[in-house]
Amino acid sequence: METSRLTLDTIQHLVNDLPIPSFITSDQDIIIAYNDLVLKYLDKEKNLKGLALSTVLNQDSFLMTSKPSPISVHKQILEIEPSKNFHLVQFYDLTKQQTTEKKLGQLDRQLKSLFEHHPELIFTLxxxxxxxxxxxEGEKLLGYAKEELYKLQYTDIVIEEDLHFTQPYFYDVLNQQVVDFTLRVRTKERFIRTLHITAVPIIEDQQVxxxxxxxxxxxQTNAIQKQLQESEQRYRSIYDNNIDMIMSVDLEGRFTSINKVTQDMFQTDADQLIGTSFFPYISTDYYDHTEEHFNNAITGQATQYETVVINDEKQLFHLHVTLVPIMxxxxxxxxxxxxxxxxxxxxxxxQLNQMAYTDYLTNLPNHYSFHRxxxxxxxxxxxxxxxxxxxxDRFKSINEALGHTVGNDVLIQTAHRLKSLLPRHANLFRYSGDEFIATFNPTTVDEVKGWAQEIVQAFRTPLQLSSDVEFLTPVSIGISFFPTDGSDTDTLVRRAxxxxxxAKQNGKNQYQLFHSQIKEHHEQYFNIESHLLNAVEKNEFSLYYQPQLSLETEEVKGLEALIRWHSDKLGFVSPGDFIPxxxxxxLIVDIGEWVIETACQQIAIWKQKGLDLYPISVNVSIRQFYxxxxxxxxxxxxxKTQIDPRxxxxEITESVASNTTLVLEILKKLKDIGVQIAIDDFGTGYSSLHYxxxxxxxxxxxDQSFVRDITTDEKDQSIVKTIIMLASNLGLKTIAEGCETEEELQFLKDHGCDLAQGYYYSKPVPADAFETWFKAWNDAL
Structure with a gap:
């Protein structure tokens, strides 16, 4: 055989040595040889020689397979013997490659879907x-289309204040680090958004x-967190810096938190109080009251009350408490x-209640205590x-001749002597001025007459004053009996x-029992009353006005309207005679209504004249008030008068406060109308200051009785300063009555009194005279 020609055996050996499945075919596409690697693709052992290649293998599939479908392959043909047209046919199994490509395609679609539909911004740089x-989502968040962003660097949308720390993070990623941080960006619409960024490097062939x-x-999360932080800070600020005690307790009353003020009050560290109950610290007198309010609070009702706490140092504290449920x-x-x-x-x-019930000079119960x-x-x-x-009998003469200091000493010594004379079952009161009242219960007429005679006799002996001066101050006594002479307090006092x-008319220095004949001595009284009945209809009343001035600026701030009566029969009648x-x-109701109508008309007149308007105060009696x-x-x-109610x-007196509930209802309605309200003669009447x-x-x-001796009497000074301080603490203004000297005004001004009225400025005058005075006063300012 020639070396240029191949035998079938040589061809078979040649194909057996090939590392991939291979066929040798003739020019007519007939299989003449194949290697063993082809056999693993057959569905069973079979001799393929002599078969047409197209029955076994086409361009992209191996057909004779045990698989449900042909196996995908890649076929290539080489000529190895052109003279005989032998061809080498080889194929490669593409199954694994196609599986891998399929998985890669699936992964690519998943990543693309994640990218497209992720609810947060995803970006690449x-x-x-x-x-x-x-x-x-990034386009939606930033407000830019992709094409617009492709022209921008990330630094173009990061706000200027955040660039200084954002750029180092970018360079860290380029150095193959993963970063996690927060920054703020400005959207296309110029809104600022806060983003939490997580960034990683893209690495290809070990290069970023x-x-x-x-x-x-x-x-939004940051805004909520900021609000929560600010709310917490505000809460902590209120809690830690409050001047009041703030604490929280659980539903059993155990402390869960307390502020510094609470620690100071309890004189105990917080860690010793936390977890313990507050109830053992409550005074036994207030325990049930406190427990009742606490039980209301744990059912959802906010509540306020007063209680008393005793700390570990046995110190007692009065507290005003507000309880609010924690929901x-x-x-x-x-x-x-x-x-x-x-x-x-x-x-x-x-102290003020004590003052209210006690006469400041003699320390005796006062007239309010007597009525009660x-x-x-x-x-x-x-x-x-x-x-x-x-x-x-002689007190007014002594007081006017020797001054109030001596007069006060007389009253003090009188109180001492009376207390020493009266029996244990009697009670003594200083009613007003130089008037004292004693009550005897139980008693008989003869017993009281005996005590009255003893008192009259004792005061025929001079009083020894602290100034080593003696004064003879005889007394006159009037006696009434319940229920013979009256069934109520006022009647009994009036009859006495x-x-x-x-007794005074009969020569003084004696006692008298009330009896029917005394009425005869009241003819003048009834004569005045008969004329008083028609005084309103006859237009015999008039209003005088006394200005009230600011002690700070000496400007007029108000006026008091004072009633005057000039009878065509009796002449001028003092208000002290006809008002009681x-x-x-x-009749006080009709008179009071006339006063209100006249005062309102005067306001309207001054308004029509274009004059400056100031509040006009009118006195309202108890009977009119109710x-x-x-x-x-x-x-x-x-x-009707179309005036501004302000x-x-x-003006009402303290005595109206005896019926607190009804008075409060009326006063609230007065405030609804829009008028202002003043308590007149404060400190001389019902001064249970709860009201x-x-x-x-x-x-x-x-009251002018406190102002009169304010420059010389330390007790008057103390009372006035206390009233001013009380009013200031309660947010009220003070008006001093009866100011007659510059020294009185200076004292009042130095201690914070707001307004004053009195003869120092002007006596009460008619409306036209007031206009003249007002112009002159303003011109002089």
Whole structure:
């Protein structure tokens, strides 16, 4: 055989040595040889020689296979013997490659879907920081289309304040680090969004070719967190810096948190209080009251109350407490407690209450205590008791001739002597001025007459004053009996007073029992009353005005309207004579209505004249104040005269406060109308100062009895300073009455009194005279 020619055996050996499945075919595509690697693709052992290659293998598939479908292959044909047209046919199994490509395609689709549909910003940057891709959510978040972002670097959208730390993070990623940080970007619409960025390097052939990152929009979350932080800071600030005690307790009353003020009050560290109950610290007198309010709070009711706490040092504190339920997800989990230390206020109120019930000069119970005392006798059903009215016969002469200091000493020594003379079952009161009242319960007429005679006899002996001076101060005494002479306190006092007047008329230095004949001595009284009945209809009343001036600026701030009566029969009648009479017979209501109408008309007149307007205060008696038509008449008058109600001020005395509930209701309606309210003659009447914090009042008027000796009497000074301080603490203004000297005004100004009225500025004058005075005063300012 020639070396250039191949035998079949040689061809078979040749094909056997090939490393891939191979066939040798003739020029007619008939298989003449193949290697063993082909056999593993057959469905069974079979001799393929002599078969057409196309029945076994086409261009891209191996057909005779045990698989359900042909195997994908890649076929290549080489000519090895051109003279005989032998061809070498080889194929490569593409199954694994196609499987890999299929998996890669599937992965690519998954990643693309993740990129396209991810709810957060996904972006890629090249090493220069330019955007090379961004997902739809990123376009929506930033407001830019992809094509717009491709022209931008990340630094173009990061706000200037954040660039200084953003760029180092970018370079860290280019150095194959993973970074996680927060920055702020500016959208195309110029909104600022806060993003939390996680960025990783894109590495190809061990080289960083870019950056891929995810940005989560935390703008709203940050805003909420900021609000929560600010809210927490505000809460902590209120909690830690509050001047009041703030604490929280659980539903069993155990402390869960306390502020510094609370620690100071309890004189105990927080860690010793936390987890313990507050109830052991409550005074036994207030325990049930405190427990009741706490039980209300744990059922969801906010509540306020007063209680007393005793700390470990046995110190006692009066507290005003506010309890607020702590609600979490609709469930009460504890109680917030705010407690204000009102111990000083309580001490002051107790002192002022003591002043209210006690005469400051003699330390005897005062006239309010007397009324309460006698009212109690009547309420308890006493069968008989006596009221003894004791009046010093020469006191006014002594007071005017020798001054108030001596006069006060006389009153003090009188009180001492009376207390030493009266039996144990008697009670002594300083009623007013130089008037004392004693009550005897139980008693008989003869017993009281005996004590009265003993008192009259004792005061025929001079009083030894502290100045080593003796004064003879005889007394006149009037006596009335319950129920013979009167069934109520006022009547008993009035009848005893009438008996005193008879004793004085009969020569003084004696006692008189009230009896029917005393009425004969009241002819003048009834004569005045008969003329008083028609005084309103006859237009005999007029109003005089006394200005009220600011002690700071000396500017007029208000006026008081004072009634005057000039009878065509009796001439000028003092208000001190006809006002009590009108109170007794009920005419005070008609007179009071006339005063209100006239004052409102005067305001309207001054308004029409274009004059400056100031509040005009009018005195309202107890009887008028409680009258059913009082409020309606006031509203009608204001509407009829078309005045601004803030230019009208209603003055009431402390005595109206005896019925706190009703008074409070009336005062609230007055405030609804729009008028101002003042308490007149403060400190001389019903001074149980509990009403001050309840009543919606604007002014306290300091009675002239306190002002008169303010420059010389330390007790008057203390009272006035206390009233001013009390008013200031309660947010009220003070008006001092009866100011007559510059020294009095200076004292009042130095201690914070707001307004003053009195003869130093002007006596009460008619409206036209006031206009003249007002012009002259303003011109002089």
């Amino acid at each position: 090249n090493p220069s920081g330019y955007f090379i891709n961004v997902n739809p 070719t870019g950056v891929i990152g995810i940005g989560r929009d935390i703008t 979490i997800n609709g469930t009460i989990t504890g109680i917030h407690c705010i407690a204000k230390d009102i111990s000083d206020k309580k001490r002051l109120m107790n 005392h006698v009212d109690k006798f009547i309420e308890q059903g006493s069968k008989s008791f006596a009221v003894m009215f004791i009046d010093l 007073d009438a008996a005193v007047r008879l 009479m009108a109170e007794e017979n009920g 009258h059913t038509n009082f409020l309606e008449h006031l509203k009608t008058t204001i509407e 230019y009208l001020e209603i 001050l914090k309840e009543f919606p009042i604007d002014y306290l008027k300091i």
